[in-house]
Amino acid sequence: MEKIIKEANETLSALENTLSKFNTAHVNAVPFKGSWTAGQLAEHMILSNSGFLQVINGPVTETDKPADLMVKEIRKDFLNFNVKYDSPKEIYPEDRTYNQPELLKSLKEIREGISNAVTGLDLTKTCTAYELPGYGFLTRLEAIYFVIYHTQRHVHQLKNIYNELDSN
Template structure:
């Protein structure tokens, strides 16, 4: 399962970077419709969120008394349900910008690459006890990695929607 999540995280990183490259620098900072973030803001939000991935996968963990993949399906069902509008917690809300595409791409690489490497080498069955996720409680490292994956997939879809609305 470690190989699966490592590969999935690498693939989503590449898809995200390609999606961002699809915006011109100007488009990257345009609000596509009322109430929307810009593509740059979405990317900054992903960076703020994903920058916690490596520290979580590298933090001390506790032995789990349950299936380490138990909550993956629930996380997927929530984050890939595009009929639900989610509100980001304040600590991962993006700034107003403007955002530079090249800087964002570099920052994404710096967030995802360590997380991908740690997903190959760490014991993903351990629980990360330092944070209770509302609705889910504590998650295993494996579940956190999938959370990062699903969160990014959700925002890739949002970026594609933004791109469509800028045409």
């Protein structure tokens, strides 16, 4: 339990810390062709992670498999930086000007919500509010690891965006 709390907090904090390094102009700057801005990436993470927080806190059922069955596969998929994924339209960020302090506030609230879920809920239960394409219905534990690995993937991308903009 301590391991997942620490990993979730460190990963979600890394997202906030990396975003906070950007100056105001760079938050909405396109770093290279085909890339999201830092603001769009942060908005994508807010949409995705807040959605997962709702699923984790939503209806559950008993689990008839190991609670961590999909964790290794999720990790393998999301930490393979050689593969590019298309975002589902529900969590695709708008092309608009983003406010960095508002993004950071939302990310912090989500981090706190994930921390509360990890410490207060039975992570072995299966979430029934949403079936994730390719993975099925996740346990709360798997859903939290999805948040962790998906966020780690985007922290990696956010650092690349920062380095590109900082070098110009």
